[in-house]
Amino acid sequence: MNPRFFTRAAILSTILLGAILLAPTRASAAPPQDNPTTYIVQAGDTLFGIASRYQTTVAALKKLNNLTSDTILVGQKLLVPSGNAPIPASAYIVQPGDTLYAIALRHGTTLRALADLNGLANANLISEGEPLAVPINAAVAKPDFIIDPPAARQGGTILIQLARANLASASLNINAQTIPLTRAAGFFYALAGISRCAKIGNAALAISTTDADGQDASEKISLAVAVTAFPVDYLTLPPAASAILNDSALIKRESDQVAAIVGKFSPARLWSGAFRQPLTGTVTELFGTRRSYNGGAVGACGHEGMDFGAKLGAPAYADARGRVVLAQKTQVRGNLVLIDHGLGVFSGFYHLSEIDTQVGKMVEPGELIGKVGSTGLSTGPHLHWSMWVNGEYVDPLEWTRRIMP
Numbered sequence: 001m002n003p004r005f006f007t008r009a010a011i012l013s014t015i016l017l018g019a020i021l022l023a024p025t026r027a028s029a030a031p032p033q034d035n036p037t038t039y040i041v042q043a044g045d046t047l048f049g050i051a052s053r054y055q056t057t058v059a060a061l062k063k064l065n066n067l068t069s070d071t072i073l074v075g076q077k078l079l080v081p082s083g084n085a086p087i088p089a090s091a092y093i094v095q096p097g098d099t100l101y102a103i104a105l106r107h108g109t110t111l112r113a114l115a116d117l118n119g120l121a122n123a124n125l126i127s128e129g130e131p132l133a134v135p136i137n138a139a140v141a142k143p144d145f146i147i148d149p150p151a152a153r154q155g156g157t158i159l160i161q162l163a164r165a166n167l168a169s170a171s172l173n174i175n176a177q178t179i180p181l182t183r184a185a186g187f188f189y190a191l192a193g194i195s196r197c198a199k200i201g202n203a204a205l206a207i208s209t210t211d212a213d214g215q216d217a218s219e220k221i222s223l224a225v226a227v228t229a230f231p232v233d234y235l236t237l238p239p240a241a242s243a244i245l246n247d248s249a250l251i252k253r254e255s256d257q258v259a260a261i262v263g264k265f266s267p268a269r270l271w272s273g274a275f276r277q278p279l280t281g282t283v284t285e286l287f288g289t290r291r292s293y294n295g296g297a298v299g300a301c302g303h304e305g306m307d308f309g310a311k312l313g314a315p316a317y318a319d320a321r322g323r324v325v326l327a328q329k330t331q332v333r334g335n336l337v338l339i340d341h342g343l344g345v346f347s348g349f350y351h352l353s354e355i356d357t358q359v360g361k362m363v364e365p366g367e368l369i370g371k372v373g374s375t376g377l378s379t380g381p382h383l384h385w386s387m388w389v390n391g392e393y394v395d396p397l398e399w400t401r402r403i404m405p
């Protein structure tokens with residue numbers, strides 16, 4: 001929802017924080033994900049090390065692979081007991097703009113050591129989204145529990161990674177919400193959105209786990225939430241827009257309707273890689289911008305998405321793979337499309353002049369979903385783009401620069 005009265009240079013630099021990645025904690029390479037029962041021997045591996053990662057013994061590994069000695073060779077394929085995924089190599093996921101040298105620096109190692117560890121012949125050839133093994137970082141207090149980034153920020157998304165292979169299930173409790181953890185190759189993870197108006201300081205979160213034997217456990221963790229320096233906008237609204245804004249019952253009704261949809265959790269993850277912007281336009285207002293209307297007080301909770309200036313009728317495209325869960329006219333957000341990407345991740349496209357998709361449709365990134373308009377609470381053609389993670393509005397820009405595991 002954005003009444004846009006003037007276009008101003010977007011101050012991106014304050015918010016363009018790349019993903020801050022916590023150093024992963026184990027030196028080991030991820031096994032090929034398509035066949036979890038085969039492991040490829042990496043430089044530095046020993047039978048004992050592999051056996052302990054897969055929760056088996058050297059003798060069992062030797063029997064399974066008909067080995068007559070303890071000697072293994074880099075590149076050799078070994079069968080490992082199925083059902084016991086390795087503790088994740090904590091695969092560091094290569095981010096846009098990363099170089100092996102920069103990754104090595106951040107993890108206190110050398111380019112050569114990283115290249116060797118991952119069997120890379122050419123250190124220049126790493127791809128976005130690729131998992132890399134990185135060496136042990138003793139600074140990490142809880143090696144099997146990673147919060148990334150370690151200090152959350154208002155409007156940011158955090159990734160919780162639980163590096164335990166022997167769990168049956170796990171869930172995260174944050175902001176009185178329970179979010180199931182999703183199983184990946186040897187670890188569990190969850191995503192949580194941090195409200196753009198979250199209290200600064202420490203927030204409590206808790207992890208509950210059930211292991212393979214049915215034993216329940218839970219632990220509390222304190223999450224540091226840092227302030228985000230959101231810009232402030234002073235707006236003067238025409239009477240018609242003011243009337244909508246002052247109709248608190250209408251605003252609440254529609255917000256509740258949207259919240260009921262984006263608060264759902266679909267267990268199938270539909271997207272992969274970074275999200276793409278729905279169009280290439282000028283950014284006219286950033287996520288979280290706090291507003292004062294008609295000389296009133298500055299609101300505590302800012303803009304629920306980011307705005308792109310664009311011509312009436314300009315095409316708007318899906319930001320990532322997902323299923324359309326709403327495509328209809330609304331009073332405040334205008335013609336609205338909502339996409340469910342799975343795992344509690346949703347995106348929304350407001351004020352469209354025309355909707356070119358329908359509820360239930362699976363859309364691919366870059367697929368046309370509608371045309372830019374000025375419907376709802378809007379004073380000129382623009383596209384408003386929102387994202388939610390488990391019900392909280394989050395900064396969509398972070399999702400264009402960060403790849404989740």
Ligand SMILES: [Zn+2]
Pocket residue numbers: 001002285303304305306307383384385
């Ligand atoms: Zn907006």
